[in-house]
Amino acid sequence: LATPISIMVGVGKAAEYGVLIRNGEALQRAGQLSAVVLDKTGTVTEGRPTVTRLEAQSSWREEEILQWAASLETGSEHPLAEAVVDAARERGIEPLAVDGFEAVAGHGVRGRVDQRPVLFGNGRFMNDQGVALGAFEPVAREMASEGQTPMYLAVDGQMAGLVAVADPVKSDSRDAIRRLHDIGLKVVMLTGDNEATARAVARQVGIDEVMAEVLPEDKAAKVSELQGRGEVVGMVGDGINDAPALASADVGFAIGTG
Secondary structure (H helix, E strand, O other): HHHHHHHHHHHHHHHHHHOOOHHHHHHHHHHHHHOOEEEEHHEEEEOOOOEEEEOOOOHHHHHHHHHHHHHHHOOOOOHHHHHHHHHHHHHHOOOOOEEEEEOOOOOEEEEEEEEEEEEEEOOHHHOOOOOOOHHHHHHHHHHHHOOOOOEEEEEEEEEEEEEEEEEOOOHHHHHHHHHHHHOOOEEEEEEOOOOHHHHHHHHOOOHHHHHEEOOOHEEEHHHHHHHHHOEEEEEOHHHHHHOHOOOOOOOOEEEOOO
């Protein structure tokens, strides 16, 4: 009786802390973990990003950059999109009508505003669409090095401006990661954010390894990569929900945060 009783107690105790454990095997395997994978947004960070900086091409005003970006993002459910829409609303900026909205997972959004084709997203998205970043590229690198996420706005295939968004690190993230290190676990951050921003956040909290610019459908492959190195992997974060393949991956332990 000792084993089933201890499992029952462990599962019950975890529930008191908001951790739901699917079965006894998962609890037992948790004791064998060697690496924990953390999502960035909403797990290491607060999950409440805000617009921190605007940059505009000479023929555009900053308010216009925010208006066009927010108009396009009104149809998106991404946390960064909400930050842009909220910033426009707080400034009393009215959205413009958008036609042909399309979200491109892990890259950005596109549509037509005022009958003009508009793209809003990361650098990879702009490169894929043949948009030259020009003088905005070093500005974006500076933003990323400070832990901000730069998003480019292109109109008619030309760069119009940049919107930077930052998500504060949770007050207890550094301490939680230190405690994981204290029990001998490797800590990896897995995120769709750009490399420089991800590494800036990782430095703040003492994370060992960063896997950045990962599309939702590729997260399971990254877990498999760690397992291929001999790691027994647990994962914490909303990315579990974003990547259905993780449900069938041989992950030792998983905790969703949303």
